[in-house]
Amino acid sequence: MTRTAAQVPETRQAAEAGxxxxxxxxxxxxxxxxxxxxxxAWNRTALAxxxxxxxxxxxxxxxxxxxxxxxxxxxxLIALGAILAAAAYLxxxxxxxxxxxxxxxxxxxxxxxxxxSITVMAxxxxxxxLLSAALK
Amino acid sequence: xxxxxxxARGVLARDRSPVAAVGERGPAAPADDIEDTDPGLARERxxxxxxxxxxxxxxLGGALLKTTPAAGALVLIMAVVIWGLGxxxxxxxxxxxxxRYRHLLITITVxxxxxxxxxxxxxxxxxxxLLRPHI
Numbered sequence: 001m002t003r004t005a006a007q008v009p010e011t012r013q014a015a016e017a018g019x020x021x022x023x024x025x026x027x028x029x030x031x032x033x034x035x036x037x038x039x040x041a042w043n044r045t046a047l048a049x050x051x052x053x054x055x056x057x058x059x060x061x062x063x064x065x066x067x068x069x070x071x072x073x074x075x076x077l078i079a080l081g082a083i084l085a086a087a088a089y090l091x092x093x094x095x096x097x098x099x100x101x102x103x104x105x106x107x108x109x110x111x112x113x114x115x116x117s118i119t120v121m122a123x124x125x126x127x128x129x130l131l132s133a134a135l136k
Numbered sequence: 137x138x139x140x141x142x143x144a145r146g147v148l149a150r151d152r153s154p155v156a157a158v159g160e161r162g163p164a165a166p167a168d169d170i171e172d173t174d175p176g177l178a179r180e181r182x183x184x185x186x187x188x189x190x191x192x193x194x195x196l197g198g199a200l201l202k203t204t205p206a207a208g209a210l211v212l213i214m215a216v217v218i219w220g221l222g223x224x225x226x227x228x229x230x231x232x233x234x235x236r237y238r239h240l241l242i243t244i245t246v247x248x249x250x251x252x253x254x255x256x257x258x259x260x261x262x263x264x265x266l267l268r269p270h271i
Contacts, residue, residue, distance in 0.1 A: 033179060033182040034178065037181060040186060041185065043192075043243070044192045047192045047249070048192070054199060057260075058256075058260075071257065071258070074257050078253045079254065082251065085250070088243070089242075
């Protein structure tokens with residue numbers, strides 16, 4: 001089936017506007033399963049971030065001279081876990097809409113967000129260790 | 137393995153235009169993915185992904201049991217529910233029909249767990265003794 005130039009933006013807009021999931025045609029079950037697995041993988045990542053945050057706050061000994069250090073690491077990690085879970089759901093819906101309309105899945109911002117967040121957290125952790133060593 | 141996006145484009149394109157697909161791969165080219173002949177493996181992988189997610193919930197529930205037993209027990213119950221949902225999805229083979237609510241349930245659960253974790257971190261403060269009440 002050939003799509004006209006006018007039809008493609010129309011379907012994309014419908015997908016982005018969160019049109020009903022019954023619109024379009026039923027996609028190949030394999031794509032639906034792949035989309036579902038991706039959603040589950042993001043949620044496991046979100047859970048891992050929450051666990052990491054909890055572990056930092058509850059298991060790590062306090063940084064000498066920086067009593068708020070553990071909270072500085074734990075709170076953003078847990079918050080990022082909550083954000084990732086919600087974003088994964090929106091992304092699953094967006095991908096499913098795209099599949100139903102025969103469009104390629106839209107580009108996901110989640111990997112970039114996760115990579116940037118982990119990099120920032122690593123830098124903060126390094127700075128905290130250096131700061132606490134200097135203040136000891 | 138081909139990533140989901142690339143796979144989707146490839147097979148959707150084949151579905152729409154068999155002639156183009158033959159032109160790309162040649163008429164006698166074998167299927168480049170075993171799932172071209174057996175889509176059941178995708179279902180199996182998805183079932184395993186649900187199981188891994190349930191195990192992740194169980195692990196978090198076990199960890200939370202030490203600090204907040206009520207929240208930990210709830211998360212453990214959710215682990216069982218999620219495992220059951222994955223089994224139902226695998227059995228019916230209709231992933232999209234009831235997907236939306238199952239996915240929403242997982243999203244809300246993870247968000248709630250995050251809020252509980254935030255409360256534990258902020259309210260329990262720096263008391264590492266919470267984890268070692270008998271020391």
